[in-house]
Amino acid sequence: MKEFEQVIRIRPQDDxxxxxxxxxxxxxxxxxxxxNNGLVKSKYITFSIEADNIREAKPKLERIESDILNNFKILGVPAYPxxxxxxxxxxxxxxxxxIMADFQFDYGSMIRTGLNTKDYVAPTSFVFKDRNTFRMGNTIGAVSYLQILAPELTDKMLAEFLDIDKNLIVNLHVQSVDQMKAIKLVxxxxxxxxxxxxxxxxKAVRAGYDMDIIPSDLNTYGGEAKRLLEDLQSRNxxxxxxxxxxxxxxxxxQALDNxxxxTAGIAQKYNCVLKRLDYQQEEGLMSSVPLGVNxxxxxxxxxxxxxxxFVPFTTQELFMTGESLYYGLNALSNNMIMVDRKKLKNPNGLILGTPGSGKSFAAKREITNAFFVTKDDIIIGDPEGEYYPLVHALGGxxxxxxxxxxDYINPMDINMDYSDDDNPLGVxxxxxxxLCELIMGSRDGIEAEEKSVIDRCLPLVYQKYFADPKPENMPVLGDLYxxxxxxxxxxxxxxxxxxxxYVNGSLKVFNHRTNVELNNRIVCFDIKELGxxxxxxxxLIVQDQVWNRVTINRGIKSTRYYIDEFHLLLKEEQTAAYSVEIWKRFRKWGGIPSGITQNIKDLLASREIENIFENSDFILMLNQAAGDRQILAKQLNISPYQLSYVTNSGEGEGLLFxxxxxxxxxxxxDKNLKLYSLMTTKPEEVEKREKEMEAEKHEGN
Incomplete structure (x- = not known):
């Protein structure tokens, strides 16, 4: 448990x-x-074949190994020889x-010392004098076998055995029977x-009663045997x-008996019996090591x-070390989910869910965690004014x-690292x-001549800044005009x-040089009041500012970008195209974008936008509307069972991809935490928070 506590530990910084x-x-x-994050479970599969010699066995074993690894790959389970x-x-x-000491061994030392492999692995002693226990070194052990009496079993039984907080080795020896022999036996x-x-x-006829009255056991066993024969013959x-x-x-x-x-209690719960191997403890121990011999x-x-x-892959766990962040508890095992998005091939993410399912809350929880655990910069595009209490609390x-x-943002802001090449003006x-396309409201895009005119003007507009790159030389929209x-x-x-x-009229808010601190670790662009x-x-301008920050941070640190109400960006051709560009290019620049939306249909409205889905290896999916569920099931290949976790699920519950x-x-x-009041977007809780803040302000005055 101490090792796991090390992973999640957040130390005070005296700030x-x-x-x-x-x-x-x-x-x-x-x-x-x-x-049960204190438990470490190891799963091994040993396979063996009968052969006359090792030369004959080797190619067959390698073929089986290749098949097994491919099957694990299909299951989504990492396995290696x-x-x-x-x-x-x-x-x-x-x-x-x-013994807590690490295993020390190399094949070269065997030649020098004259020892064999058994000398390296053997304990100080083995004692097998008792009927149903044995000793190895300072450890006492016992081997039992599972008597399967139940007519039906569930895969939860093995999962429960593996969740016991004790040292336990479960061994399943599975030997296939030749199909013809099996059919003959049945x-x-x-x-x-x-x-x-x-x-x-x-007997019935001789005793003078109805010959159809025979013992019920015979009827039962007869039916079972016929069904079994049918399964073997026609059901593969x-x-x-x-x-x-x-x-x-x-x-x-005493600890062993407990x-x-x-262990026996779990077996009994599933109508099976755990029986001790009397006078066979040595054989039981040697059958419990992964040598494939029973x-x-x-x-x-x-x-x-x-x-x-008995397949031991009923649940998957995600608990990573390093800069991993908390994403809730595994709904099946109750274990913590701790992952680092940067370790994915593509860290881009989406947070999807119906209103009230906890989308914004999940984003805020990740923002808070990233602020405490990583050195990343965080930028938030906030169209609904929901993030500022948390950002203020974190000094953003x-x-x-x-x-x-x-507060002014200059859409003409540029830096010398704005592009991959030496010409920042290209991007x-x-x-x-x-921007011009959006302003002109052109559905089909601006014409080639108009593009050429803009492209001709840009070097002239930026000439003064490139000659002497100081803030007062940065052009504004009016210079382009x-x-x-x-x-x-x-x-x-x-x-x-x-x-x-936008330059001289009533919407000239973007015709000013930037006058706010954009070098802060957390910057939230609140655009709720924009018409x-x-x-x-x-x-669109916020996205350009994010691009600016990502290029400045390139090679130094990551930049996390959260876009709430992402569907608003996807409705317009220009902003959608710019978003797709971000999703494609951010990764190599150290950017980690996250789109937060409830409108799945908008997300898949065009082939170009579908690229966002294909370039997102991290998806947090909360409760989904019926129509969206079917679209997502097809798009992400989700099984009906997995889909049940996003069907009428409570807030903060769903699927993590x-x-x-x-x-x-x-x-x-925990709703009693101060953090909860900063993150919630429920109207009644927001109102309560604002009243408390007002009261604190009043007391301060």
Whole structure:
């Protein structure tokens, strides 16, 4: 548990945010205590074949290995073959569970010392004098076998065994039976049962009662045997001989008895019996190491479907070290989900859900966590004015952009690293063209002549700044307007006329040099007060500012960009195209964009926008509307069972897509925390927060 606490630990920094920081750290500790993250489970598969010699066996084993690894890949389970040293390490850890020293071995030392591999893995002693326990070194152990009596089993049984907070090795020896032999065996059993039925019927006739009245057991077994024969003959089922062994180890006899009692309790819950191997403890121990040899003759015949119940891959866990962030608890195992988006091939993300499902809250939780754990810069595009309480609490800069605001953002801002090549104007030109297109309201895009005129004007507008790059030389929209007015072409006059209202008219909020602190670690652009006409332009300009920051941070640190109400950007051709460009290019510049939206249909309205989906390896999916669920199921290949986690789910519950891994999660955030009041967007809770802030202000005065 101490190792896991190390991963989630957030230390005080002796700054203004320590109260919020330590509150978040305390919440993480509480969440860790709810799950079983203190357990480490290792799963090994050993396969063997019969052959006359190793030369004959090797190519066959390699073919089987390739098949097994491919099947694991289809399951989405990472698996790799073990080398000789790794196999010896497993044996060493099995035989020496009380020794904390690392396994020291190399093949060269065997030649020098004359020792063999057994000398490296053996404990100090083995004692097998007791009937149902044994000793190895200072550890006491016992091996039991599982007697499967239940008519039906569930895969949850094995999962429960593996969740026991004790040292436990579960071994399943599965041996396939030749199909013809299996059918022959079942047919002989059917024949035996039929013969017994005839005997019973003869007895009935002799005793003078109805010959159809025969013992119910015979009827039951007869039906079962016929069904089994049918499965083997026509349903592609195979027969396997299964031995399930359980090795419990502990430091004292009492601790061992408690562990066995706990294990037996789970078996009993599923109508099975855990029985101790009397006078076979040595054979049981040697059958519990991954050598693929079973010394225990107790076997149970099971079909493919029944054997598959023991596949140990019922839940996936995501708990990563490094700069990993908290994303809730695994809905199946209650374990914490801690992941680092930067380790994905493509860290771009989407947060999807219906209104009230907890989208904004999830984004704010990630922002808070990233602020405490990483050195990343964070930029937020906030069309609804929901983020500023949290940003203020974290000492960030909130830029309120509105026609009446005194906070100004200059759409003409540029820096020398703005582009991949030596010409920063190339990429800036794309942005200015998109801006003009949006301003002119052109659905089909501006014409080639108009593009040429703008492209001609831009070097002239930036000439002074490039000659002497100081803030007062940065051009504004008015400089572009003046340059266009000086051009002779009628196209230039058309563009200038469209720009006029944004330069000299009532919408001139963007015709000023930037006057706010944009070097802060957290910058929130609040564009709630911009009218409908200006909001799309505002969002495009915010994206350009983000591009600016990403290029400045390139190679130094990552830049996280959160865009709420993302569907607003996707409705317009220009802003959608610019967003797609961000999704394609941000990764190599160290940018991590996250789109937050409820409108899936807008997200998939065009092939170009679909690129956003294809270039997002991280998706946080909360409760979905019925129509959107079907679209997403098809797009992301979600099974009906997984889909149930986003159907009528509560707030903060859903599915997390991390690369190829899909995990159901839940996040119940403590409502008594100060952090919760800063993150919530529920109207009644927002109102309560604002009243409390007002009261505090009043007291301060």
């Amino acid at each position: 203004a945010f320590d109260d919020v920081r330590m509150e978040y750290a305390k919440m993480l500790k509480q969440q860790l205590a709810k799950g 073990l080398n000789g040293v790794e196999r010896l390490q497993i044996l060493y850890e099995t035989f020496n569970p009380d 047919k002989s059993k059917v024949t035996d049962i039929n013969r017994m039925k005839i005997e019973e019927q003869k 089922e195979r027969m396997f001989l299964v031995t399930a062994l359980f090795l419990n180890t502990a430091k004292t006899k 562990a066995i009692f706990q 010394h225990i003759p107790i076997k149970r015949a099971l079909t493919t479907t029944s054997t598959a119940i 800069q909130v830029v309120h952009i509105s026609p009446t605001s005194k 800036k030109s794309d942005f200015v063209l998109s 003046d340059c266009l007015r000086k051009q002779k072409e009628p196209q230039a006059q058309r563009i200038a006329t469209a720009l006029e209202i 409908k006409q200006l909001k799309k332009i505002g969002m 991390y690369g190829t891994t899909i995990i159901p999660f839940k996040d119940k955030f």
